[in-house]
Each structure stands twice: as structure tokens, then as C-alpha cells.
Amino acid sequence: MIKVLLIEDNPGDARLIREVLSDTDHLNVELKWVDQLETGIELITKDAFDVVLLDLSLPDSHGMETIIDFREQAPAIPIVVLTGLDDEEVALNAVQHGAQDYLIKGQVNSSVIMRSMRYAIERHRLQDELYNLSIIDELTSLYNRRGFFNQAQQFMNANAQEGKGFYVVVADLDGMKQINDSYGHHMGDLALMDTANILKEVFRDSDIISRMGGDEFTVVLPETQGHSWSLDAFEQEIILKIHQRLHSFNLSAGRIYRLSISLGLFHYNPAIPVTLGELIIQADHRMYINKKEKVT
Numbered sequence: 001m002i003k004v005l006l007i008e009d010n011p012g013d014a015r016l017i018r019e020v021l022s023d024t025d026h027l028n029v030e031l032k033w034v035d036q037l038e039t040g041i042e043l044i045t046k047d048a049f050d051v052v053l054l055d056l057s058l059p060d061s062h063g064m065e066t067i068i069d070f071r072e073q074a075p076a077i078p079i080v081v082l083t084g085l086d087d088e089e090v091a092l093n094a095v096q097h098g099a100q101d102y103l104i105k106g107q108v109n110s111s112v113i114m115r116s117m118r119y120a121i122e123r124h125r126l127q128d129e130l131y132n133l134s135i136i137d138e139l140t141s142l143y144n145r146r147g148f149f150n151q152a153q154q155f156m157n158a159n160a161q162e163g164k165g166f167y168v169v170v171a172d173l174d175g176m177k178q179i180n181d182s183y184g185h186h187m188g189d190l191a192l193m194d195t196a197n198i199l200k201e202v203f204r205d206s207d208i209i210s211r212m213g214g215d216e217f218t219v220v221l222p223e224t225q226g227h228s229w230s231l232d233a234f235e236q237e238i239i240l241k242i243h244q245r246l247h248s249f250n251l252s253a254g255r256i257y258r259l260s261i262s263l264g265l266f267h268y269n270p271a272i273p274v275t276l277g278e279l280i281i282q283a284d285h286r287m288y289i290n291k292k293e294k295v296t
Helices: 011-022 037-044 064-073 088-096 110-135 145-162 176-183 185-202 231-252 276-295
Strands: 002-007 029-034 051-055 079-083 101-104 166-173 208-213 216-222 261-268
Touching (some): 002 011, 002 110, 037 051, 064 088, 079 088, 079 110, 101 110, 145 166, 166 185, 166 231, 166 276, 176 185, 185 216, 185 231, 231 261
Parallel strands (some): 079 101
Antiparallel strands (some): 166 261, 208 216
């Protein structure tokens, strides 16, 4: 079954689309129709759809802003634009703004609209796969550096608008060079995967966990409501959780190396303008202080 959301304010055009889709032989299509963008966006929070047929001239939205607004709310749903304009420039603009295909009202039949919707669904799926490959670290399945900055910057912007703080953690796998030199790079890779798993166990699924490259990892996590930790106290709390999990791991995992992680933490205050890169530098500085204390 293909679940289709039609956002179209003209009842005649909506009826035509419904009739065209009803002519599809041996195909199961479920269509829901709304006449405003806001109503469509509200509906996608309550139901799942495979594709949206989107008119560009709606009572509450017009032109490319319609595509932009819908994609902001539903980036996972492919868009096929419906318009009465036989204009290649409009079509190209629509695709550049995130639509998968473009159909002219009055020039569609069942085969054309089904081909367009299937093409949109498949193209969107492939784009998602390529995007995920570009932001995910292949070894650890965490975000890579690009994925981290993409996700963390969005998180930072949202928190800045809402006046909320958060924490940035920088963590290093200790002694990775020694592991590589003594046991081989395959063991170094295993240690990196072990480190990633430790971080995933200590932090929440909703936190942004990434491998920035080499032996360096970063985590972004929100402030905990109801707690007024000092920076040092919260850092020590996280370090304690990491050390407890490492102790258990090193006793039971049977590795030929002993896994060790150093970390530092810094707080983002929305009242103080600062970049994400500056937060990472501060957390990295605190991490190296903690790493040196291990040696001394």
C-alpha cells in the first residue's frame, strides 16, 4: 500500500487526483486530502505517509516557501509538487528546494502519477542512504565529524532560541598508539568500537555521540532538569560513570589490552555568545588536564 497525503486547496483538482488514483489497476493506494499546509503538517504528526502531493498555491502558503516549510517539519517524506504552471524554471526550482518530482495539473493520468510517486519514494530513499553514509562513521556507527557538526549546530541553535544550556564532552581513547603498535591496527579498531559502545551505554540515545576522527569522540547532551551541578561536579559524575563501566568491561571482555578513556566537559550558556568550535576547544582542554592527572 502507498499512503498518499494530498495538500490541495482546490476541491476540483483534489477530486481529479482522487479519480486518477482510483483508476490504478491492482494497486492499493490510500489517499488523505487536506486543503491547507498547516493542516497537512498537523496530520503527519498523527499518521505515517509514503509521499505527499503538494500544491504550491495554498491559502496559508505560496511558492517555494511551501516546500521549505513542509520539509522542515517532515524531512523524511518525499514531495511531488502539483502546479498549474507549465514552467520548467518552476519545476527546477522546486527540485532544488527539495521536491522529488513535479506534475502539471490536468496533464496527469494514473500511470504518470504512479510513476512519479514511486520515483519520488525511491529517489528519496537513495538520497537518505547517501546522506547517512556521509554523516556516519563506518567503523563505530556513530556520527562522524560532519554528522556531529550538522546535528550539534542544529541542537545549539534550538537551545539558543529557547534560552537553554547544554554540555559538550570530549573523550579520548587512551593509549591507542600503543595498542596499534603492540597488537596491530585491527586491535586498535576493536578498541575504538569498544570505546563507542561504552559511550553509548553511558549516554542516552537522544544525546549526540560522535567519533570526530582518530581516537577522539564528542558528545552533546542537554542540561538535566532539577539538578544544579557545578561544571567540575558534573564532569566528575560523568567520569565516575565512565570509569565504572570501564572497570566492568575490562574485567569481563577478555581483551588483550586495557581500555581507558579520558574526558573533559564544558557548559554552553545561551547568555554568553560562543561558537560550537570554541566549546569543543574548552572541553578538549579540560580533557587533557584530566589525562595528565592520570599519568601523574
